[in-house]
Amino acid sequence: MKTILLTLLFSTAAFAETAKINVQGMVCAFCAQGIEKKFGDEPAVAKTLVNLDDHLVTLQFKAKHQLSDQRITEILSDAGFTVKSIARSEE
Amino acid sequence: MTLSQNKASFRNEGMKTSLIFLIALLSFYRAYAHPVTYQGGTAYMSWNGPMMSDQWLSYSPTARFALTARAFTIRDMANPTIQRQFYFPQANFLLRRWNGDDYQGNVYLSGAWGLEKKDQGIVSAGLGAIEADWESRHYYVSGKYQLIGGGLDYTRVRAGMAPYLAPYDGLHTWAILQVEHQPDYFHHTQITPLLRFFKNNILWEVGSTLSGQWMFNFMVHF
Secondary structure, X not given: OHHHHHHHHHHHHHOOEEEEEEEEOOOOOOOOHHHXXXXXXXXXXXXXXXXXXXXXXXXXXXXXXXXXXXXXXXXXXXXXXXXXXXXXXXX | OOHHHHHHHHHHHHHHHHHHHHHHHHXXXXXXXXXXXXXXXXXXXXXXXXXXXXXXXXXXXXXXXXEXXXXXEEEOOOOOOOEEEXXXXXXXXXXXXXXXXXXXXXXXXXXXXXXXXXXXXXXXXXXXXXXXXXXXXXXXXXXXXXXXXXXXXXXXXXXXXXXXXXXXXXXXXXXXXXXXXXXXXXXXXXXXXXXXXXXXXXXXXXXXXXXXXXXXXXXXXX
16 A cells, blocks of 8 residues: 555656647747746746747646646736647646 | 840839838838837847947836836937937837737837936937837848937838747847938938847847948847
């Protein structure tokens, strides 16, 4: 029983959630610096990756942390962009 | 004149007319880089040349509004000792933004009431400006019209292209053509080819007018 519980505990901790956000208006790397800055201020976010070619912002959350779709949309709106879609996965 | 010479002459005249029309069309607008950054962002922007110096320190409390402390100097091209110096607290508003999959377009409005430093003392001065820009990853156009009280108007348009697409954190390069018009101090339309570079949160531009006057601009936001 203890073994099963320990396995479940470690398996949960090993996976952190990722959000892939399709963003509109993100055509200038200089202007998109605000995205990294604003998500960097969020305690839940471990890493922010910006891909201008694919119009994607990928957020890697810290273990057992995440941001709601509403909060993600709010942050990107404050950065000057529009959210088209958000897809979540565990990695 | 032979038929081929006639055709070449007609084509050259047509191209000249088209270019003048394009410049005239775009000359209604003039634009800087964005007068409003992201919410909570601070920016220092500096435009420099023998005829004009413009320094901005801006803070954007929201994504649609920024406050700027601005120092603007314009000099007479024929006699650079003749100049006007202005100091403004300026408000900048993002009136409208269009965010598309592959583009962004913006319209800004700015207003200010400040001071002009003259030889005989300091007088009050007002400013109004409207700007618009559109950009994709490959192309960029911008325009701005600015009027300072006392009839000092200034128009600038830019058109640019990126010769290559850099990764997000790489060194980005743009080739830009700038056209400026200020009848009282510039005396004739100034055309400046320039190069823009930016990496991360730092941007700089270097160029020279067709009459050989240098230009250096610098921007950082944090």
